[in-house]
Amino acid sequence: MSSAKVITAAMLAIGDELLSGRTKDRNIGHLADMLFIAGIDLREVRIVGDEEDMIVEALNALRQRYDYVFTSGGIGPTHDDITADAVAKAFGVACTHDPAAMELMGAMYARRGMEFNEARQRMARMPVGSRHIPNSVSTAPGFSIGNVHVMAGVPQVFVAMLDVLLPTLETGSPVLSRAVVSPFGEGDIGTPLTAIQKAHPETSIGSYPRFDGTRFSTEIVIRSREPAPAEAAEKAILAMIAEIASAKAAG
Amino acid sequence: MSSAKVITAAMLAIGDELLSGRTKDRNIGHLADMLFIAGIDLREVRIVGDEEDMIVEALNALRQRYDYVFTSGGIGPTHDDITADAVAKAFGVACTHDPAAMELMGAMYARRGMEFNEARQRMARMPVGSRHIPNSVSTAPGFSIGNVHVMAGVPQVFVAMLDVLLPTLETGSPVLSRAVVSPFGEGDIGTPLTAIQKAHPETSIGSYPRFDGTRFSTEIVIRSREPAPAEAAEKAILAMIAEIASAKAAG
Known part of the structure; x- marks a missing residue:
């Protein structure tokens, strides 16, 4: 095994609903399956609620220890979606409305005759310096910053984002x-x-x-x-x- | 909410199979449901593999921060079941064959005409000072030490152990x-x-x-x-x- 390349990863699933039992997580198992096939070793998973301090602390612990960190949840348009702010805080950068995401989403809502209101614009916010993770299901992109990849909690969207993201990552020798x-x-x-x-x-x-x-x-x-x-x-x-x-x- | 009593908890799910995707965890969701009903706030979940250092580190972080810690997995009879040893190490006590568990399990195997061999005796090992968590499904008990409650990973056994354990715990004001x-x-x-x-x-x-x-x-x-x-x-x-x-x- 000495010559095998090992790439490690952690997941941080975010959301009060996972801790109250209201929602049964499906993203952890899916990520585990996909990383196993890709030859990336998932070493640790954490689930925390929608609390900034908890997210920042977990993120900083995981991103220093593993090659990749994948997150799910908390990037929607409502007040309890605080993941983008927490990730920005963890990296010590500002969280702003990303111009490219604003354009992408504005065009989509215009096409559908829907108002691109304050709540929806909230989904264009990301830490300065992020790269988009395209969202083929509902447009609003996830984002990557450093070795952290931030995706939606809705399983259909999480799956779609991961499908686009995974081929762009460095993978290890498959197990x-x-x-x-x-x-x-x-x-x-x-x-x-x-x-x-x-x-x-x-x-x-x-x-x-x-x-x-x-x-x-x-x-x-x-x-x-x-x-x-x-x-x-x-x-x-x-x-x-x-x-x-x-x-x-x-x- | 100022007069409400808040009791907090964390879960540590242990097992390589959860991280490789081979097994889809069902215990986290069940614990979340049961704690919510009981009025205990589940604040954080971690999943780690069968690695002693990882288990010890996670356990020590969680047991200091929350009122209760519940673990699942790693208390079976095989070489990759290292939870009892890791919990003992976290508490700085020895891990030995518990006399009461040996007696209980020895009697059960004798009744069933099965050999109480070295592997099965391994399931009677627990940190010195532990209290049993009865196992109505397959006899081999879980155990509690301090504020840490160690249960099996097989869902039927986890559910049975939690059913007995939960009424013995202090609960908060239900949400x-x-x-x-x-x-x-x-x-x-x-x-x-x-x-x-x-x-x-x-x-x-x-x-x-x-x-x-x-x-x-x-x-x-x-x-x-x-x-x-x-x-x-x-x-x-x-x-x-x-x-x-x-x-x-x-x-």
């Missing part, structure tokens, strides 16, 4: 992943699996219990940036399953 | 919540809603856009610890909707 389903629970496989992990240090072996209401089974996932170590670990896991199954059949 | 659906998007309501929030400072008014693929509508949620301010804010919001609807009907 190869293979799964083996064990018919036995973690209690049966725990000890031999620990030995297999120790014997295959170039892989990361995860063990994920499933419970069907009556009994546990396990999905064992082998991750590696090179194919050979993953294959060797998979063979060892299959041999372990064979051994446990034989013992149970005989017992 | 009253009422929702008004606005047929108009945030662009239409943003400016008047800002004025309504300013005029009703004892409430927290959230605005949640919905997008059906064609147009935006908005769910407006008023939260308050006293009923009167919420009622007043609701009336103002209904008047705002009436005004926008009249203008559109006339226009």
Whole structure:
């Protein structure tokens, strides 16, 4: 794994509604899927409410530690959408109505015969020096500043923005992943699996219990940036399953 | 709101599978729902992988800042279940096989004719000084130490543990919540809603856009610890909707 390029990321999901349970987040899981495929390691996620101090603190902690930070939420037109201001504060720059965004949005509202009022203009505000993240769904762009990428919380818009953003980012060596389903629970496989992990240090072996209401089974996932170590670990896991199954059949 | 008792909480969800996208978390949303009903304010959520340093750091940050910390994941029998060790390290105590948990689990496995092997015994390990959180699904208990409550990641077990734990905790004044659906998007309501929030400072008014693929509508949620301010804010919001609807009907 020494030659593999590792790019790290964090996500900051913003919104009181995620913490009150009113909205069940769907963006974290989607980002996790997309980054995994792209070969970017998502290392940490935080969810905070619509509070400037909390957003600034989390953002400053995450952007210093990881190559990329992705945020969702808080860039709409209402008073509780404070993400743009908080990001500007974190970077120590002003938050202003971006001229290009104003033009883009003004033209869209004119085409649709809708008033480009103060609330809608609020969506054109971003930290000075930001680059746009295009929004194919509802025009108002997200933005990137430094290594921070600010996207909408509405899942359809988040997905559309990420689709445009992701190909512009530097990605790492993709992680190869293979799964083996064990018919036995973690209690049966725990000890031999620990030995297999120790014997295959170039892989990361995860063990994920499933419970069907009556009994546990396990999905064992082998991750590696090179194919050979993953294959060797998979063979060892299959041999372990064979051994446990034989013992149970005989017992 | 000055007389209302506020109890705060954070959640730490632990597991590589949440960050790789392999598993979509369901415990955060469930905890958020349950705490909201109980009158405990969930203020922050973090998701980290199965890495001791990350868990220790997040735990120490959260337990000092909030009244309660709830964790999910990493207390199973396999090598990647390191939450008990990490919690012990955060509290500066030893992590040992808890005698009461060993007895409880030993009896269960004996009843079921299953070997209480090294891997299964691993689930009886907890920081010295922990109290059990009973597990009605699969016996192996979670545990509480200080203000930190450590529960399983498997959703059925997390739910069962939380059901037993929650009635034992100190709760705050419940937050009253009422929702008004606005047929108009945030662009239409943003400016008047800002004025309504300013005029009703004892409430927290959230605005949640919905997008059906064609147009935006908005769910407006008023939260308050006293009923009167919420009622007043609701009336103002209904008047705002009436005004926008009249203008559109006339226009």
